[in-house]
Amino acid sequence: GEIDWKKPVSCHLYPIRVERLKNFTALNYHKWKICSDACKLGKELQVPIYKFVKDGIVRKFGEEFYNELDEVAKAWEAR
Numbered sequence: 001g002e003i004d005w006k007k008p009v010s011c012h013l014y015p016i017r018v019e020r021l022k023n024f025t026a027l028n029y030h031k032w033k034i035c036s037d038a039c040k041l042g043k044e045l046q047v048p049i050y051k052f053v054k055d056g057i058v059r060k061f062g063e064e065f066y067n068e069l070d071e072v073a074k075a076w077e078a079r
Helices: 009-013 033-045 054-061 063-078
Strands: 016-020 025-029
Touching (some): 009 016, 009 054, 054 063
Antiparallel strands (some): 016 025
């Protein structure tokens, strides 16, 4: 909140990488050893990556997309 400059959306989404394919856009997790402590903490706090990067996902794809992603993730966890 100290500056109004927004980082590039690709940084805002990291560690999610966006890849445009022929018929769809893929969102993939980029595993990087330097992030292992953050991933460990996220696991302990039960914060999935898509929630960690919520602002970036909403910025790139919109609130409706994020809400649908959240519903699908919850259904996947409940199965």
